[in-house]
Amino acid sequence: MTRIAGFTAVVPAGGAGTRLWPLSRAGRPKYLLDVTDSGRTLLQQTWDRLQPLAGGGVVVVAGAHQEAAVRDQLPSLAEADLVVEPAGRDSMPAIGLAAAILERRDPEAVIGSFGADHSITEPVAFASAVREAVQVAQDGWLVTIGITATRPATGFGYIQLGDPLDPEVAPATYRVRRFVEKPDAATADAYLREGGFRWNAGMFVVRAATLLDLLDAERPDLAHALREIAASWDGPDRSATLARLWPQVQPIAIAHAVAEPAAAAGRVVCVVADLGWDDVGDWAALGALLPPAVPGRPQVLGDDDRVVAIDSSGLVVPASGRQVVVVGLVDVVVVDTPDALLVMPADRAQQVKDVVAALRSAGRADLL
Amino acid sequence: MTRIAGFTAVVPAGGAGTRLWPLSRAGRPKYLLDVTDSGRTLLQQTWDRLQPLAGGGVVVVAGAHQEAAVRDQLPSLAEADLVVEPAGRDSMPAIGLAAAILERRDPEAVIGSFGADHSITEPVAFASAVREAVQVAQDGWLVTIGITATRPATGFGYIQLGDPLDPEVAPATYRVRRFVEKPDAATADAYLREGGFRWNAGMFVVRAATLLDLLDAERPDLAHALREIAASWDGPDRSATLARLWPQVQPIAIAHAVAEPAAAAGRVVCVVADLGWDDVGDWAALGALLPPAVPGRPQVLGDDDRVVAIDSSGLVVPASGRQVVVVGLVDVVVVDTPDALLVMPADRAQQVKDVVAALRSAGRADLL
Numbered sequence: 021m022t023r024i025a026g027f028t029a030v031v032p033a034g035g036a037g038t039r040l041w042p043l044s045r046a047g048r049p050k051y052l053l054d055v056t057d058s059g060r061t062l063l064q065q066t067w068d069r070l071q072p073l074a075g076g077g078v079v080v081v082a083g084a085h086q087e088a089a090v091r092d093q094l095p096s097l098a099e100a101d102l103v104v105e106p107a108g109r110d111s112m113p114a115i116g117l118a119a120a121i122l123e124r125r126d127p128e129a130v131i132g133s134f135g136a137d138h139s140i141t142e143p144v145a146f147a148s149a150v151r152e153a154v155q156v157a158q159d160g161w162l163v164t165i166g167i168t169a170t171r172p173a174t175g176f177g178y179i180q181l182g183d184p185l186d187p188e189v190a191p192a193t194y195r196v197r198r199f200v201e202k203p204d205a206a207t208a209d210a211y212l213r214e215g216g217f218r219w220n221a222g223m224f225v226v227r228a229a230t231l232l233d234l235l236d237a238e239r240p241d242l243a244h245a246l247r248e249i250a251a252s253w254d255g256p257d258r259s260a261t262l263a264r265l266w267p268q269v270q271p272i273a274i275a276h277a278v279a280e281p282a283a284a285a286g287r288v289v290c291v292v293a294d295l296g297w298d299d300v301g302d303w304a305a306l307g308a309l310l311p312p313a314v315p316g317r318p319q320v321l322g323d324d325d326r327v328v329a330i331d332s333s334g335l336v337v338p339a340s341g342r343q344v345v346v347v348g349l350v351d352v353v354v355v356d357t358p359d360a361l362l363v364m365p366a367d368r369a370q371q372v373k374d375v376v377a378a379l380r381s382a383g384r385a386d387l388l
Numbered sequence: 389m390t391r392i393a394g395f396t397a398v399v400p401a402g403g404a405g406t407r408l409w410p411l412s413r414a415g416r417p418k419y420l421l422d423v424t425d426s427g428r429t430l431l432q433q434t435w436d437r438l439q440p441l442a443g444g445g446v447v448v449v450a451g452a453h454q455e456a457a458v459r460d461q462l463p464s465l466a467e468a469d470l471v472v473e474p475a476g477r478d479s480m481p482a483i484g485l486a487a488a489i490l491e492r493r494d495p496e497a498v499i500g501s502f503g504a505d506h507s508i509t510e511p512v513a514f515a516s517a518v519r520e521a522v523q524v525a526q527d528g529w530l531v532t533i534g535i536t537a538t539r540p541a542t543g544f545g546y547i548q549l550g551d552p553l554d555p556e557v558a559p560a561t562y563r564v565r566r567f568v569e570k571p572d573a574a575t576a577d578a579y580l581r582e583g584g585f586r587w588n589a590g591m592f593v594v595r596a597a598t599l600l601d602l603l604d605a606e607r608p609d610l611a612h613a614l615r616e617i618a619a620s621w622d623g624p625d626r627s628a629t630l631a632r633l634w635p636q637v638q639p640i641a642i643a644h645a646v647a648e649p650a651a652a653a654g655r656v657v658c659v660v661a662d663l664g665w666d667d668v669g670d671w672a673a674l675g676a677l678l679p680p681a682v683p684g685r686p687q688v689l690g691d692d693d694r695v696v697a698i699d700s701s702g703l704v705v706p707a708s709g710r711q712v713v714v715v716g717l718v719d720v721v722v723v724d725t726p727d728a729l730l731v732m733p734a735d736r737a738q739q740v741k742d743v744v745a746a747l748r749s750a751g752r753a754d755l756l
Contacts, residue, residue, distance in 0.1 A: 363715070363722055
């Protein structure tokens with residue numbers, strides 16, 4: 021794979037650590053975990069995928085609490101390419117700050133933002149989609165990547181496509197009519213039948229300057245603050261400027277701050293791609309990414325010898341070192357960690373957030 | 389309750405620790421555990437039930453590995469009333485040795501043997517049954533206690549009753565036609581419909597001398613060895629005699645060695661009683677002995693605060709100090725200990741023995 025000149029990847033490494041609780045925690049979000057048993061964490065896999073493509077390098081945006089873990093997992097990450105937020109402010113400030121810093125370093129820079137905790141099984145298709153997206157972004161578009169929907173998923177947002185942009189130059193690129201929120205099952209079914217809908221993986225490719233200009237049109241205070249922080253970023257006043265401005269930055273998602281308004285204004289296009297993408301959004305999703313189980317035995321994420329199973333299926337995560345024994349349970353999820361144990365059917369995976377809420381109410385933030 | 393003159397209770401404290409694995413272990417069998425959350429272990433509850441009745445005291449027969457734990461749990465146990473077996477040889481040698489020792493101390497002694505790990509919810513009925521059994525045993529009968537069968541259980545043996553022995557003198561006592569092994573479900577159903585069957589709780593009340601004479605008729609070598617050990621028990625040669633004779637003692641159950649042959653010879657009678665008895669034979673049985681659960685929540689054996697449950701029922705044993713979270717599982721059993729975790733539906737409780745076998749095959753005797 022040849023590098024894409026002028027392209028810098030931006031990886032916002034966020035997450036509350038709730039979806040794969042109790043393996044993931046607030047202090048150890050999903051991207052820091054090797055949840056696909058590949059020997060590489062999701063962050064490292066993201067790095068492995070982007071680093072060969074990004075002529076301008078890979079910039080990681082992480083919270084102060086995760087800085088040490090990120091440095092540890094990415095020893096090749098250049099000092100200048102680690103952006104540490106004093107406190108999390110959702111995706112727009114994270115990506116916007118990286119964009120503002122990169123805009124100052126190269127006013128023509130094209131950035132591509134990709135979550136640190138997603139799984140992609142088709143890296144060649146991914147590289148091809150990013151290449152086309154960068155080319156289109158150079159013309160001033162906000163480019164997203166739309167994933168071929170392989171099932172009527174209710175856990176993802178969707179992108180409704182319009183006409184092709186320019187089939188000769190960018191064969192996989194379509195105008196975006198709108199972004200739609202996570203649908204209910206009937207609506208998701210209708211999207212698949214109707215065609216013209218793609219999963220929204222939250223990937224954006226755009227000139228740094230374009231992104232900030234789009235933001236400036238919607239939230240001028242935020243765009244101004246980010247550009248002011250960026251102006252002092254590579255000098256001696258970084259800390260002072262951050263300390264002065266960051267506390268006033270309001271949390272907002274890039275979808276709401278920029279992508280949806282820009283789509284309404286006809287400024288967004290989509291490169292369609294079939295990436296084997298998943299956001300590893302819950303334990304059930306993770307099971308689909310692991311090697312298939314031996315019949316009668318659950319999948320195991322971790323040391324197989326730690327699991328004894330009789331007439332069972334599902335997913336067992338023996339992460340405490342203890343012996344886990346499962347008898348006669350179908351599609352069960354057992355996640356065993358040193359201080360907390362979760363047992364549930366796979367089809368309840370979305371309720372892990374209720375568990376986290378229940379523990380918080382019970383004053384057990386130490387477990388989150 | 390007045391004490392029963394001439395009556396000594398014998399409590400064989402045995403068990404492999406497999407039925408309530410992983411809470412019970414080979415080195416910590418069920419009788420050493422407070423599995424009914426009462427504040428007293430099953431051994432202590434057995435002591436509490438027998439001690440007020442037994443004019444001759446309570447003798448506990450335990451293996452050498454459990455000696456320290458037994459002394460610890462029963463601080464009032466007299467030194468002369470603890471019989472330590474060098475190695476387990478099943479119930480006949482254990483009870484027979486106690487009988488032989490007690491026969492020497494009092495040739496007219498009546499002993500009653502009661503498992504250390506059973507649950508009885510009706511202590512007054514129990515006391516009354518024992519009192520009648522002792523009275524009948526003084527006439528030379530081998531007396532068992534037959535429990536009113538409240539369901540067609542397949543986990544217990546049964547006793548088939550014959551005619552009343554002597555309604556004026558012993559109103560609850562019947563001749564025993566035979567002991568029958570654990571039946572299949574259809575046979576158990578037939579027993580309940582037919583009537584005249586009681587659960588065999590393995591309780592025997594008999595003159596010590598009668599028991600040894602019955603044994604002598606069937607297994608003269610064993611009876612002789614036990615009486616020879618007893619002859620030196622309360623003197624300086626106990627250890628030497630034990631070391632010489634115990635290794636040759638063959639393991640055998642009292643049912644096979646004495647009770648079944650004696651029944652065939654018309655020497656056995658049964659006192660029928662309704663005791664709320666259970667042998668706590670598996671996790672499902674244990675659930676029935678614990679306080680009912682709050683709807684939507686499993687029963688908890690241990691610290692309630694250690695269990696978060698959503699839409700679940702069954703039994704959770706949080707015995708590792710960790711937080712246990714169960715979501716959306718009906719009639720599930722979760723037993724969480726520091727080195728092993730068991731998860732299964734309650735109706736698989738009998739398969740715990742398969743788990744223990746699987747762990748043994750896998751070389752994990754350290755967990756047993």
